[in-house]
Amino acid sequence: MKQFLLDGQPVPFEDGQSILEAARQAGHYIPSLCWHKDFPAHGSCKLCIVKAAGRHVSACATPAKEGWEVESATPEMNGERRALLQMLFVEGNHFCPSCEKSGNCELQALGYEYEMLTSRFRHFYPDRPVDASHPDVLLDFNRCIFCELCVRASRDVDGKAVFALTGRGINKHLVVNAESGRLGDTDFSKNDLAARICPVGVILHKGPGFAVPIGERTYDGQTIREQKLKEES
Amino acid sequence: MSALPPSPAAPLEALLRRHGHDPSALLQILIEAQDIDGWLPAPTLTQIAAAIKLPRARVEGVAGFYSFLYDRPVGRYRVLFSDNITDRMLGNRALMDALCRKLWVEPDKVSEDGLVSIATTSCTGLCDQGPALLVNGRAIGQLNHRRINEIAELIRQQRPLEQWPTEYFQIDDNIRRRDALLQLDMLPGAALAAAVARGREGWLAEMQASNLRGRGGAGFATAVKWASARNATEVRKVVVCNADEGEPGTFKDRVLLNTCADLVFEGMTLAAWAVGADSGFLYLRGEYRYLRPQLEAVLARRRAAGLLGKGILGEAGFDFDIAIHLGAGAYVCGEETALLESLEGKRGTPRIRPPFPVTHGYLGRPTVVNNVETLAKTCLIALEGGTAFAATGTAQSAGTKLLSISGDCAAPGIYEYPFGVSIARILEDCGASDTQAVQVGGAAGICLAAYEFQRRIAYEDVPTAGAFMIFDGSRDLFEVARAFVHFFAHESCGFCTPCRVGTALLKGFMDKLNDGHGAKADLADIDWLDRLLKNASHCGLGSAAPNPVIDTLQKFRPAYERRLVSLDFEPAFDLDAALAEARQLTARDDPGAHLQTHEEDGR
CATH class of the missing domain: 3.10.20.740 (Ubiquitin-like (UB roll))
Structure with a gap:
């Protein structure tokens, strides 16, 4: 081989x-x-x-x-990864302590994995209003990292194309498939793959929050490295 | 802001029909739909999405990508000042401020009556006759205060553009030095006839012998590209002419399209003959939209003469035609895979390579993407043979190169030189004196200091797509670099993390230095960002974005250092500046409304 x-x-x-x-x-x-x-x-x-x-x-x-x-x-490549993580943190609004996704968030877990101790760069503090119009799901755009997994899942698996990116450069942002711009006016469902695929905390399910307590979440007991290798073996 | 009355849906339906409700024509549909109201209201996007059977969000995503597509109303007169560094050196900002004052409008806003909006835009390719602007897509150069006064009056009187003095729209070619290409006086079809006589194989052999390399900057061997596309298995092949000349300081393609369009289209047809393509596209940057009518006329003439269409020159099976596609203000679309995405009506995001366009290009078909100048040059090869072409220039750079010269010199314009010409010789020819630096290859290129002026224009020494901007001793090279950093931040497509965030961070650092809050730690951070952008970016835009900073930091470091306030650290946050909004709201700008003055008074 x-x-x-x-x-x-x-x-x-x-x-x-x-x-x-x-x-x-x-x-x-x-x-x-x-x-x-x-x-x-x-x-x-x-x-x-x-x-x-x-x-x-x-x-x-x-x-x-x-x-x-x-x-x-290598120290060189891991240093670059840390800088990329810092970039992702400063371009959005990430407040881990109050985020429902804390402990299940891949961005946060990678921050730990690559020993990111500060945000290093100046924060952009973008103005990104949340969208709570859907009965089952909340969109908090503040945490979007533009991986397009929701875009791809909705388009290629759910067959709905609920999400897309618009804008350019640092002003790039996620939009939903409705003239009103509200998720509640799309055919999005909490059972869609796109509803479960977000690696960070943009797409959140309404209802009971913090059902799994902090400390018992995916990346609380093990690193993202261990978890991902287990998932894929 | 007065909303325009809803217009009847009829023109929109007509243009959708004209494009056959084809989703790959989405960008062209959006550009034309915007002509109806001057902007793209939300219901228009919904209607377009329904008609071409695309998700609405996807249509919104495309509309939001391009600078010249607007999701909110703009003025009936939409004035965009070209904001290349050469325009700034000629005083474009003062002229823009003057026009804003005269028309009672703030930059980036629409006047209360909806009459006019004024903003800046990336280089419009009129650096040799700047400062320049675009008004509703028409270019006006050689601006001065008198012309600005006249324009203000014409707008105030709401005079249609057709009634504006025609000399405003006169764009000069300013050809100062002619060599092989610009001296060529060719009857349309002559090069094509020579190539057809050689047969497809023979013609490709001539191309191989010529050693022609791409004139868009990368310098890839044209014959290799053509041969790969020809050998690709898929039958329907495509030739694309990249006329998205967005590199700041470059305008040679504008001149070629204006005066030698036949050479460009003939070059495309020569490429089609070599690779066996049946369809061609000229991707014309939105800033050059005013050239479209005359280009369409040339295409019509060539069709009538049997140089395009079915059985070209009576050769059975040689079928090829060319369509013009417009860009809409996105520099990244000059990158060939981003250009193909844009051509397919999508956001101009560069693709993952491989696969390369020569096997999977436009709509998955084998596609040759060549620069305007490269294609025009193929006419010389067809007429005089590959060996003759290879005889000029240097060992690795055959033929001649068109340079777009602007900045501090007596005679800006187009200069054609054989490859190998030295920077010093060019500076002498264009009448430059006291030259401090030359930016070769545009914002993405290289900044040369005086001790490097013996270097030569050639792929093996100083490669260039053609821009040549001259800065004399009075210029501040930090300002030059800062202007280019702003440009890249504005033009980043936003796809990959390093370029999306890195260009914005770099802009922040350069502005911090400019505002007098810079410290040594910032220079170290700039260095680190430069490296990350270079290494980690998805495409050439991101990896070239730090070039102006890297070069000027190395060669003109004092320009940076004299801006540092302390040696170690200084915060970017400026308390007094943060009060600006409060001052504006209270209409106060007296000394007492400023923090520093206030503190000093207290002491």
């Missing part, structure tokens, strides 16, 4: 497999936010950035190549 070297360790792969898929299959964690095993690579969050044959590439979107030397868990 063909293989490449990830931080010096051989990783086998099949033709067409990405660096990230092959690595995770072999039990090596490369972080990601926008990547999902059931969808084609998106390549926007850039957390899976690795150095392959000396070049920076997205591990999720780059097919593995025989004999490549790939650097991932």
